[in-house]
Amino acid sequence: MALLSMTVNGKPVSLEVEPDEFLADVLRDRLGLIGTKIGCREGECGACTVLVDGDAILSCIHPALKAEGRSVLTIEGLTREGKLDVVQQAFVDAAAAQCGYCTPGFVMVVKALLDRNPHPTVAEIEEALAGNLCRCTGYYQIKEAVQLAVERLAAGGGP
Amino acid sequence: MWRDYLFARSVDEALELLARHEGQARLIAGGTDLVLQCQRGECSAQVLVDVTQIPGMERIEERDGSIILGAGVTHALAASSALLRLKAPLLSEACRVIGGPQVRNLGTLAGNLVAALPAADASLALIALDGEAEIVSPDGRRWVPLSDFHTGVGLCRLDPTREVMTTLRFSAFGSDYRAAQERLARRKVHALPIMNVAALAAVREGRFADVRIVVAPVAPTPLRLRRCEELLEGREATSEAIREAADLAVSLVHPRDSLLRGSGEYRQALAGVMVRRALERVAGIAPSDRAVA
Ligand SMILES: Cc1cc2nc3c(=O)[nH]c(=O)nc-3n(C[C@H](O)[C@H](O)[C@H](O)COP(=O)(O)OP(=O)(O)OC[C@H]3O[C@@H](n4cnc5c(N)ncnc54)[C@H](O)[C@@H]3O)c2cc1C
Ligand code: FES
Ligand code: FES
Numbered sequence: 001m002a003l004l005s006m007t008v009n010g011k012p013v014s015l016e017v018e019p020d021e022f023l024a025d026v027l028r029d030r031l032g033l034i035g036t037k038i039g040c041r042e043g044e045c046g047a048c049t050v051l052v053d054g055d056a057i058l059s060c061i062h063p064a065l066k067a068e069g070r071s072v073l074t075i076e077g078l079t080r081e082g083k084l085d086v087v088q089q090a091f092v093d094a095a096a097a098q099c100g101y102c103t104p105g106f107v108m109v110v111k112a113l114l115d116r117n118p119h120p121t122v123a124e125i126e127e128a129l130a131g132n133l134c135r136c137t138g139y140y141q142i143k144e145a146v147q148l149a150v151e152r153l154a155a156g157g158g159p
Numbered sequence: 160m161w162r163d164y165l166f167a168r169s170v171d172e173a174l175e176l177l178a179r180h181e182g183q184a185r186l187i188a189g190g191t192d193l194v195l196q197c198q199r200g201e202c203s204a205q206v207l208v209d210v211t212q213i214p215g216m217e218r219i220e221e222r223d224g225s226i227i228l229g230a231g232v233t234h235a236l237a238a239s240s241a242l243l244r245l246k247a248p249l250l251s252e253a254c255r256v257i258g259g260p261q262v263r264n265l266g267t268l269a270g271n272l273v274a275a276l277p278a279a280d281a282s283l284a285l286i287a288l289d290g291e292a293e294i295v296s297p298d299g300r301r302w303v304p305l306s307d308f309h310t311g312v313g314l315c316r317l318d319p320t321r322e323v324m325t326t327l328r329f330s331a332f333g334s335d336y337r338a339a340q341e342r343l344a345r346r347k348v349h350a351l352p353i354m355n356v357a358a359l360a361a362v363r364e365g366r367f368a369d370v371r372i373v374v375a376p377v378a379p380t381p382l383r384l385r386r387c388e389e390l391l392e393g394r395e396a397t398s399e400a401i402r403e404a405a406d407l408a409v410s411l412v413h414p415r416d417s418l419l420r421g422s423g424e425y426r427q428a429l430a431g432v433m434v435r436r437a438l439e440r441v442a443g444i445a446p447s448d449r450a451v452a
Contacts, residue, residue, distance in 0.1 A: 002164065019207075020160040020197075042195055044349075046261060055235070055264040061194045062265070063187075065164040066209065109260060130348040131259015 006067045008033070009077030017064050024048045024059035027074055035075035035104050039133070046132030049105040050074045056112040058131075075104035078111065087111050087149045094145035098136035105132050110146050118153050120146075160197045163206040167213055170295055173323050176208045178297055186210050186319045188231055189265030191258070192274040210323065211267075221246060226331050230269035230292065230324040234281060238263060246331040249338035249359055253284035256342060259349050269324040272308065275315045277376035278355045282309075284340065286381050287357040287373045290329040296322040309380035335361045336369075339440035341433040352376075353420045354429045358437035360391070367391040367400070372437070374430055376420070377412040384408055387434070396442035405435035 001016040008031060017026055027033045027050065039047035041060045048060040051073040078085035084092070087110050097103040106129065113120055113128040120128070125146050134142060165184075167173035177184050185204035187193050188211055196202040210216060216231030219240050226247055228237075234254035237243055243251040257263055257271075257280050271281040272292065282305070290305045294317050305327075309315050317324060332338075338359040344350040354377075360370040370388040375381040387404040394400040409431035416423045432448075439446050 019162060019164040042198065043191060043258075043262065046259065049261055056261045057264055058191075058261045061190060061198075063164055063190060063194065063207070063209075066190070066211075068166075112260070127255075127348075128260055131261045 002065060004064055004068055006069065007071040009072070009074060019063075019065060021064045022060055023050065023052075023057075023062040023064045023067055023072070026064040027059060027072070033074050033076050037101055037104055039101065039105075044133070045102070045105070046109065047102050047105040049108040049132065051108060051112055054112065054115060056109045056131075073108075073111075075107060078107065085111065086152050087114065087145075090145045090149035090152065091142075094141050094148050096137060096141040096145035102132060102134040102136075106134065106142055110149065113146075114149060114153060119150065161204055161207050164209065165206060166209045166211075169213055170323050170325055173208055173210055173213065174295065174297055174321075176206070177321050177323075180206050182320045184208050184320060186323060188267040188270040189233065189262075191262050191266040192270055192276075204320070210269075216325075219243060221331055224331055225328050228268065228327040230327055231267045232327075234258070234263035234266050234268075234271075235260065237268065237281070247284075247288060247329070248332065249287060249340060249357060250281065250284040252338075253280040253340055253357065256280060256340075256348065268327060272305065273315055273317055273319055273324065275309050275311070275313050275380070276351070277309075277312055277378070277380060278352045279375075279381075280340075280342070280352070280355065283355055283357040283373050283375055283381050285327065285329070286383065287338070287359045287371045288329040289371065290327055292317075292324050293326040293328075294322050295325050302328075306383050311379045333361060335363055337362060337441045337443065339437040341437045341440075343429065343433065354414075354426055354433055356430070356433040356437045358434070358441050360396075360438075360441050362396050362442060365395055367394050367396050367442070372404075372408070372434060374408065374412055374434065377414040377426070377430060382412065384411055384434070386411060391438075396444070398439070398444060398447055401435055401438040401442060401444075402447075404438060405431045408434040 004017045005014040027036050037047040039045035043058050043061045050059045052070050184206035187207040216229040218229040220227050234257045237254040271279045286305045291302045341356040342352045343354045344352045355375050357373045361368040370391045372384040387407050412430045414423045414426040
């Protein structure tokens with residue numbers, strides 16, 4: 001076992017992990033943050049995306065110990081005092097989820113995109129979504145959700 | 160899988176940790192290749208030594224006409240670097256099409272080179288750029304030309320259980336240099352290429368100089384088409400010259416039949432088409448056919 005200290009959704013966390021555990025499993029099984037989904041476990045689908053120091057990463061292939069000293073943001077960390085983040089609300093309003101399994105991963109890559117680039121072009125949006133698969137929506141509503149979030153941010157932030 | 164995960168804070172410490180475990184330890188950078196190998200049971204390392212905290216591993220700078228990169232530069236850093244976009248656009252463009260953003264945020268140039276996948280995007284660009292890698296081992300430091308770095312699928316002239324790649328260097332693009340990557344995959348993004356071509360040349364007074372063409376996967380390692388390069392050297396940059404080079408390219412490549420990538424015959428023809436398109440872009444002349452999307 002090894003000691004892992006990191007910040008998760010703004011709170012400092014220290015726990016013992018196996019050296020070959022992945023961040024996705026630590027978040028889900030040890031910390032109960034089951035909003036992060038596991039689709040493929042091989043880097044292909046993006047369902048397990050979380051942010052580490054603001055960068056989107058695939059937590060299913062990310063050795064947990066790599067997060068030592070870093071700040072991890074999961075889908076649970078987006079909601080503030082019961083209020084959805086602008087990206088989450090846009091996904092709801094654009095009906096961008098069907099089964100919803102891919103949704104946390106998509107929301108997190110969009111969050112990472114808009115935090116750095118609040119006015120992305122269509123090409124930049126597509127580039128940001130390229131590492132995430134959705135088997136239900138056909139992606140159109142997801143892209144509409146991103147556009148909606150962009151518009152709302154430009155109009156002053158809130159949904 | 161592995162029973163210990165350690166961080167090296169310096170190159171010396173990385174070497175020492177590797178040496179202490181006598182072949183049982185292996186370097187890890189982004190892990191986007193190695194972790195999958197371990198999951199498939201193809202890597203028996205007991206200890207992983209993480210090199211991403213070593214200072215200088217992510218530097219990007221220009222010195223005396225050379226671009227100097229830390230071997231741990233991520234694809235995301237390479238793709239967004241203003242210096243590389245100006246002085247090595249072939250590399251920054253190649254890094255921009257690797258995986259999705261999540262993979263680019265962690266995957267590194269050294270990892271791309273050492274994983275030695277035959278069509279790896281950053282590797283192709285670095286080979287076309289005549290890049291060299293500095294490798295540090297317990298016996299000392301050496302610079303290895305990347306065109307001579309790969310020895311087979313997954314194999315290279317570096318042993319990641321005892322050696323560390325620290326630095327990459329190549330000449331900065333002169334203002335008369337142009338480059339192009341042509342990449343065909345089953346989908347445009349987030350898929351390994353069926354065929355990948357990187358081409359680069361100076362065009363001076365309408366003539367090709369310093370031509371470099373790399374094609375993959377047509378052999379166990381990325382293939383420099385030296386004879387095509389020689390054919391074009393000093394020639395007028397016309398469609399005729401390019402066609403000749405593309406025909407020669409077809410006779411030089413012998414891709415295998417692949418269930419994933421298509422028949423050898425198909426990909427041999429494809430290599431010719433893609434070499435031609437890349438050279439047409441380098442020469443700045445209109446494509447002689449319409450690009451397929
Ligand atoms: C979903 C997905 C999509 C991908 N798409 C592409 C793609 O489109 N194009 C492409 O080219 N690749 C692609 N890859 C492969 C991979 O991301 C790249 O090859 C990446 O550059 C590997 O870098 P890394 O830092 O993650 O390497 P790691 O996995 O950390 O290491 C790879 C190898 O390099 C060695 N190594 C790492 N750093 C050093 C060092 N400093 N010195 C010596 N040895 C070292 C390791 O021991 C290991 O053998 C993809 C991977 C995934 C998971
Ligand atoms: S579960 Fe991580 S990419 Fe699919
Ligand atoms: S909503 Fe079902 S996979 Fe995307």
